[in-house]
Amino acid sequence: MIKFLDLKKINQAYETAFQEKLKSVLDSGWYILGKEVQEFETNFANYCGTRHCIGVGNGLDALVLIFKGYIQLGKLQKGDEVIVPANTYIASILAVLQADLVPVLVEPKLETYNIDSSLIQRKVTPKTKAILAVHLYGQLAEMDKINKIATENDLLVVEDAAQSHGAISNQKSAVKNQQSSVAHSFYPGKNLGALGDGGAVVTDDSDLAKVIIALRNYGSETKYHNDFIGVNSRLDELQASFLNLKLPNLDADNERRRVIAKRYISEIKSDKIILPFWDLSKNHVFHLFVIRTKDRGDLQHYLMENSIETMIHYPIPPHKQKAFEYWNDLSFPITEKIHREVLSLPISPVMTMDEVDYVVKVLNKY
Ligand SMILES: *Cc1c(COP(=O)(O)O)cnc(C)c1O
DSSP states (O other), rough: OOOOOOOHHHHHTTTTHHHHHHHHHHHHOOOOOHHHHHHHHHHOOOOOOOEEEEESOOOHHHHHHHHHHHHHTTTTTOOOOOEEEEESSHHHHHHHHHHHEEEHHHHHHTTOOSOOOGGGGGGGGTTEEEEEOGGGGGGGOHHHHHHHHHHTTEEEEEOOOOOOTTTTHHHHHHHOOOOEEEEEETTSSSSSSSSOOOOEEEEOOOOHHHHHHHHHHHEEETTEOOOOOOOOOOBBBBHHHHHHGGGHHHHHHHHHHHHHHHHHHHHOOOOTTTTOOOOOOOOOOOOOOOEEETTTHHHHHHHTTTTTTTBBBBSSSSGGGGGGGEEEEOHHHHHHHHHEEEEEOOOTTTTOOOHHEEEEEHTTOO
């Protein structure tokens, strides 16, 4: 059986090192906001080329805390509109709602699955105050164009990089644009994954960083002095210690994903399958390798019969979810087509070339 993502194999490579870290954290007697978190914040800020990194509980909270931070700074107000891609994982949209802001959905480009920047301007109203760009499947959204629209309309830019750690220029765009901030998730299945939940905000904006440091810890900078209405969303020492071990291998892991993606793209030959678009000038980190096909159920069944596990990212678009009943009648035909046709093939740093050979061979016989 070729697993979609063999998380056990990915983490077993670190078994001895993880156990040493566990012992060291255990013996330290300090489990929340200690030296491992501090070290990770320094390491990840350096890796991203940003001034600040704030470890938080998960990727969703990283997004929510960015928005809440901007509200505390007076840069956003409850009820402001935020442009978000209609084609995204639901967390992006939930984050906007949790901060009492109003998501305005914009269709993606069918080729890249990321937000179509040419459609953003017409959705901008006097209430629009920010754009949330999502780098879906590990491919960067068109940040140059998005930053330009943001500058022209005086909008903040927030980036959801939960699927794109190491994709160069989500970090760079944050550096170029002082108004920008980036959310990461370390959910176990992401390119940099913990053994539980974890997340981080990276930014060059020192005011924002300062507020988020307080917000994640009950709104408190000094113990028992609460300056903001905060939350409890902290990266814990143990997860940070594991991430410190894994971060040095992230670039090599991403390169391994690209090698597999290159092989899939050059060797899968089927007129029934649409392969992903990859702008080679950007370094796609292939969190997911997503193909499209008309009869997805049939292809997924065929692959399963041949012992190849696949997944669907995602089967139901956010605006068709029961949770968003008030959106259910809206029409986003490109988003809906993508959700009908996408299928994710196995890809990971621990997948062997023999396994890639086999997936290609089976697909070419379909
Ligand atoms: C995983 C993910 C999130 C949320 O991250 P969690 O750590 O699960 O909260 C947000 N946005 C996108 C695009 C994601 O893939």
